[in-house]
Amino acid sequence: MALPLARPFLPACLPPPRRRARAHYISPSAHARSPSFRRPYTSVLVVPTGVGATVGGFAGDALPVARALAAVADCVISHPNVLNAAMMYWPMPNTLYVEGYALDRFAEGAWALQPVHQNKVGLVLDAGIEEELRLRHLQVADAARASLGLPVVEYIVTDAPLEIKTWFDPKCGKSTGSVGNSGSLLRAVDALVNHSGVNAVAVVARFPDDDPEDSDCYREGKGVDLLAGVEAIISHLIVKEFRIPAAHAPAVLPLPLSPSLSPRSAAEEIGYTFLPCVLAGLSSAPQYVTRRQGILENGCIVASDIDSVIIPKDACGGDGTLAFARTARKNKPLIIVVQENETVLDDTPEKFSIEALKVQNYWEAIGVVAAHKAGINPNALRRHGVDHLKRHERLYSARSCGPRPYASSPMQDKAHVHHLV
Secondary structure, eight states, X not given: OXXXXXGGGSOTXXXXXOOOOOOOOOOOSGGGSOOOOSOOOEEEEOOOTTXXXXXXXXXXXXXXXXXXXXXXXXXXXXXXXXXXXXXXXXXXXXXXXXXXXXXXXXXXXXXXXXXXSOOOEEEEEOTTSOHHHHHHHHHHHHHHHHHSOOOEEEEEEOSSOOOEEEEEOTTTOOEEEEETTHHXXXXXXXXXXXXXXXXXXXXXXXXXXXXXXXHHHHHTTOSOOTTHHHHHHHXXXXXXXXXXXXXXXXXXXXXXXXXXXXXXXXXXXXXXXXHHHHHHHHHTOOEEEEGGGOSOOTTOBOGGGOOEEEEETTBOOSHHHHHHHTOOSSSOOEEEEETTOOOSOXXXXXXXXXXXXXXXXXXXXXXXXXXXXXXXXXGGGSTTOOOOOOOOOOSSOTTOOXXXXXXXXXXXXXXXXXXXO
């Protein structure tokens, strides 16, 4: 490489060289980016499962919200009900896939999230799945390994059918159910964890075929997902016992084509299985670190890192939401409730004395997050959002004989009687 000569070393007979205009290139390197002295902005997106949420109560129809939020926040934490879309999924490097039970323990401060590059995923198949349907799911796992490079390392079949039952809660209408042979499920997971070394588990259980009346309503984009409640029960059992990422995909027979199928339910109609999104999510889901394991390692995300939480307007009664809202730390996360997203629940912020910022829809919610991240009062973006600055009322009047909260100078006392108008 030729070295440029400085001016004192140029021959005297030659004119000084002309400056050439240099082309400027946009570089993604660290030198091209302006320095940042703020910590990453972290937002939690919650849409409870099996409660008929207007947005997020169907086949991954809250995923566009997560994608938009991930473009604004530095880190998004959400759960399978938001990020799963059956045969579809969308990789987001700054989004953490956290099971619901683990998310509640994280919000309470008992667990932390440790991001990973890759997990070793094991697959549990219900012994009650028919041979042909089981083969379909194994082909999906092989396709994920070959076409996506996902680390699905081994599968196991339970030693007895899981005997899944589903029903609607008569009190509020949310979906729920039971796992008849939960011991068989836990034994299968234990074998994968302790003998195959997996640190994330996907489960495929055979679900009863839906009542046509219930399935038609859901397929048309109305009502409550009958399968969702038991799916949460299955993943909760595993995460509570083994403290590793887990998610579930139901095994059901394909339904006949329907001309009235809603776009929000369509992701579940284009294949034989709902497994692809689960395998993709678990492959890079964060590991769960408990306080009992000692000092948290560098890079762990804890509840005090959360800046905002976005939830439906009437779904504020979950353990995680209440923990975030009632935290004792000074910098509480901003609780944002979305009016447009309704559920069958009646857990409003007022019912639990939660201080929350109400927005009409997710457009507004993401705008609030953008302002909050920028250190701007979100109300300053509205026409009449900011009023006159209020005067602070003194705790002790000038005539009071009680003790003063602190010793102040005469100049400070004089300045206190003036206020901004």
